[in-house]
Amino acid sequence: MKVLLLVDAPGEIAPLRTAIKKAGHRVVVELTSFADCLRLGGAGDPELIIVSVDALGDSALAQLAEQNRRCPHPLVVFTHDPSRAGIQAAIGAGINAYVVDGFSPERLNPIIDVAVARFNEFRALQRKLGEAQDKRSERKLIERAKGMLMKLRGISEESAYQALRKAAMDKNLRMSEVAARIIAVDDVLPPHSDAVARGKITDLARG
Numbered sequence: 001m002k003v004l005l006l007v008d009a010p011g012e013i014a015p016l017r018t019a020i021k022k023a024g025h026r027v028v029v030e031l032t033s034f035a036d037c038l039r040l041g042g043a044g045d046p047e048l049i050i051v052s053v054d055a056l057g058d059s060a061l062a063q064l065a066e067q068n069r070r071c072p073h074p075l076v077v078f079t080h081d082p083s084r085a086g087i088q089a090a091i092g093a094g095i096n097a098y099v100v101d102g103f104s105p106e107r108l109n110p111i112i113d114v115a116v117a118r119f120n121e122f123r124a125l126q127r128k129l130g131e132a133q134d135k136r137s138e139r140k141l142i143e144r145a146k147g148m149l150m151k152l153r154g155i156s157e158e159s160a161y162q163a164l165r166k167a168a169m170d171k172n173l174r175m176s177e178v179a180a181r182i183i184a185v186d187d188v189l190p191p192h193s194d195a196v197a198r199g200k201i202t203d204l205a206r207g
Contacts, residue, residue, distance in 0.1 A: 004046035138176035145179035
């Protein structure tokens with residue numbers, strides 16, 4: 001893997017670089033400042049971030065969390081801080097492997113494997129949550145559009161649903177897209193538009 005290595009003690013960079021190379025990986029970026037992570041962005045196209053620090057302060061945690069938000073990567077931290085508060089803060093910042101006084105070359109690859117597995121699992125959960133939220137939003141749009149069609153055309157809920165479904169098929173759109181168009185047109189009409197004017201929005205749901 002291509003590694004971004006961040007070490008707050010410059011004298012420790014060379015041993016870590018050597019251990020990473022022996023483990024079969026390649027250091028593409030070397031930093032001594034957390035702020036540099038944000039300034040560099042995706043420079044070097046790293047696939048993994050390894051950090052070695054005595055302890056993570058609030059500023060460092062905030063910068064790691066922001067880096068994780070902008071450009072997520074598996075994140076390993078070697079530290080000398082065994083406090084529960086430090087561990088909880090690390091989890092909140094998106095650190096996938098938090099290793100206290102545990103760096104040794106022979107353990108590096110197992111630690112990386114754990115970090116990558118946790119990272120991939122979290123990303124999969126994020127995708128599932130996003131998909132669930134999208135579906136919930138789509139259902140709300142469809143329900144609102146159905147209600148409008150039922151009121152404007154004096155039809156049943158099933159008929160309104162079938163009208164939306166047919167319009168979506170005829171126009172090669174998703175039902176939620178047809179529903180959004182109907183709602184958008186209704187939203188821009190004056191509140192007291194006459195029935196003929198407001199009835200025009202039902203054209204969007206006709207095949």
